[in-house]
Amino acid sequence: MKKISVIIVVFLLIYNSNDFIKAQSIDKKYYEFLHKAKTSDLLYINGSVAFLINKSPLEIFSEYKNLYDSYKEVVPVELKIEFGTEIMPLNNTTYQVIWYLKDSILYLTDIKFYSISICDYKSVFSNNEQYKLMEKLTKVNIDKSMRPLSNDPYRHVNTIGMMPTNWLNDTLLIKRARESFEDIEKWLLSTPCDKLIFRNGKLVSMTTTDIY
Amino acid sequence: MYFDYSGNFIGSYGDGNDIIIAPPEIVGKVITTMARAVGISGNVNVVYEGGNICAGASSSGDIYFNYNANIMAYNNYFDFLSVLHHENHHLMSMEDFGTSRSEFQALIYEMNQPSFQYTSDFYRNITLNEYNSYNPSGYNNPSGYNNPSGYN
Numbered sequence: 001m002k003k004i005s006v007i008i009v010v011f012l013l014i015y016n017s018n019d020f021i022k023a024q025s026i027d028k029k030y031y032e033f034l035h036k037a038k039t040s041d042l043l044y045i046n047g048s049v050a051f052l053i054n055k056s057p058l059e060i061f062s063e064y065k066n067l068y069d070s071y072k073e074v075v076p077v078e079l080k081i082e083f084g085t086e087i088m089p090l091n092n093t094t095y096q097v098i099w100y101l102k103d104s105i106l107y108l109t110d111i112k113f114y115s116i117s118i119c120d121y122k123s124v125f126s127n128n129e130q131y132k133l134m135e136k137l138t139k140v141n142i143d144k145s146m147r148p149l150s151n152d153p154y155r156h157v158n159t160i161g162m163m164p165t166n167w168l169n170d171t172l173l174i175k176r177a178r179e180s181f182e183d184i185e186k187w188l189l190s191t192p193c194d195k196l197i198f199r200n201g202k203l204v205s206m207t208t209t210d211i212y
Numbered sequence: 213m214y215f216d217y218s219g220n221f222i223g224s225y226g227d228g229n230d231i232i233i234a235p236p237e238i239v240g241k242v243i244t245t246m247a248r249a250v251g252i253s254g255n256v257n258v259v260y261e262g263g264n265i266c267a268g269a270s271s272s273g274d275i276y277f278n279y280n281a282n283i284m285a286y287n288n289y290f291d292f293l294s295v296l297h298h299e300n301h302h303l304m305s306m307e308d309f310g311t312s313r314s315e316f317q318a319l320i321y322e323m324n325q326p327s328f329q330y331t332s333d334f335y336r337n338i339t340l341n342e343y344n345s346y347n348p349s350g351y352n353n354p355s356g357y358n359n360p361s362g363y364n
Contacts, residue, residue, distance in 0.1 A: 026344065034345040076310040077268045078302045078318070080295055082282060083338040083345070085264035092310045115270055117259055154262035154280075180263050180282050181334075184341050 030188040030212045033175045040089040043099040043174055044109070048151050052087055054173040054193075057106065057165050058097065061137050068094060068113070068133065073124050077114040084178030084187060089114055100149055100162060101196075104203040107162035108134065109148040110155060118157055131160060140166050165201035172196045173211065188212070213289045215242045221249070229330050231289035236279050243277045243292065250296050252303060267295045269302040271309050283335055290330040294339070298322040316346040 039056040058064040068074040076092045089096065098110035111130050113121070121130075135141055144161035174194050178187045192212055197205040213224050213231045215238075231242075240258040247256045254273040263282040269275055275296075283291045301318040308314035319342055322328060328336070 028344075031345045075271050077270045077276070078299070078310065078314065079268040080266040080298050081342075082264040082266065083341040088312075088315055090310060090312050090315065114268070152262065154260075184337055188341075 050177040051174040106165045269299040286332040288332040291335040
C-alpha cells in the first residue's frame with residue numbers, strides 16, 4: 001500500500017510539472033520575435049489570418065504614440081493576454097492599429113483603444129475623430145471606396161474605409177499569431193517569421209526567414 | 213467554491229477547483245469579492261472582449277475582467293485568482309506601469325503564489341510561456357532598461 005502511495009505521489013509530481021518542463025525545454029530562439037517585437041499592432045493578410053508585427057508602420061511619425069492624449073478616456077492598460085495571440089501593449093501604448101495587406105497594398109483598417117469598450121467609441125469619438133486625427137498625422141486620407149475588415153467584432157469597428165500607407169518605405173517582420181487553444185509548442189516551433197519589404201506602401205518582397 | 217447572488221463567498225465543498233458562475237452581473241460581483249480578498253480595492257469591471265484577453269488593469273487603478281475570456285471555459289477558480297494576483301501586482305507597482313519590467317514582475321508574482329499550482333493546465337501553460345518570452349533577460353522592449361540576455 002505504501003509503495004502504491006509513493007508511486008501515485010511521484011506520478012502526480014511528474015504530471016503537474018510536465019507543462020513547466022516542456023515550457024522550459026523550448027530553445028529561447030523560438031521566443032526571439034516575441035521578445036523583440038515593439039508594437040501590439042496586428043496585420044491581417046487577405047482576410048482572417050492575423051499576424052504579429054515587429055514594429056509599427058506609424059513609427060516614422062514621432063508623435064504617433066501621443067496622438068490621442070487629449071482624450072481622458074484613452075489611457076494605458078496592462079493586459080493579461082493569452083500567450084502568442086497578441087503582443088502586450090507596453091511603453092504606454094494606448095491603442096492598437098489593425099493593418100490589412102490587400103492586393104499587395106498595406107492599409108490601415110482599424111484603430112482599437114484598450115481603455116474604451118467598443119460600444120462606447122461613439123460617445124468618445126462622436127464624429128469619428130480617431131480617423132481624422134490619424135489622417136492629420138499621416139497626411140493621407142482614408143479611401144472610402146476600400147471596404148475595411150469586418151470579420152472580428154472585437155477588433156473591426158471601422159465602417160468608413162481604409163487608409164493606404166503611402167508613407168511606408170520599410171521592412172517589417174511578421175509572425176502568424178497563435179490562435180486561441182492552438183497548441184503552443186507546435187506553434188512556437190513551426191511558425192517562422194516572414195520579412196516584408198514595402199515601397200510607398202506597396203509590398204515588393206516577402207520572404208520566409210529563419211527567425212522565430 | 214460557492215458564492216451567493218451578491219457575490220459574497222459562502223464556502224467551499226470538497227477538494228475540486230471548480231467555480232460555477234453565470235451571468236455577467238454575478239461574475240462581476242464574484243470577481244469583486246475575490247479581488248477584495250487578494251487586496252484589490254479599486255473598481256472591478258466586467259468587459260466584453262475577444263477570448264484571448266483575460267483581464268486588464270488601467271493606470272487609473274481599475275481592474276477589467278473579460279467575460280468572454282477563454283479561461284472561463286475551464287471553470288477553474290484558481291485561474292481567476294491567479295489573474296487577480298497578476299493584476300494586483302500591477303496596481304501595487306504603478307511606478308512601473310506599462311513597462312515590460314512591470315509585466316515580467318507581475319508574472320513572477322502570480323507564479324509564486326501558492327494557488328498557481330492549482331490553475332488549469334491551459335492557464336499554467338500560457339503563463340509559463342509568457343514568462344519564457346521574457347526570460348532570461350527579464351524585460352522585452354528594452355527601452356531604458358538593461359537587457360542582459362543574448363537578445364539584442
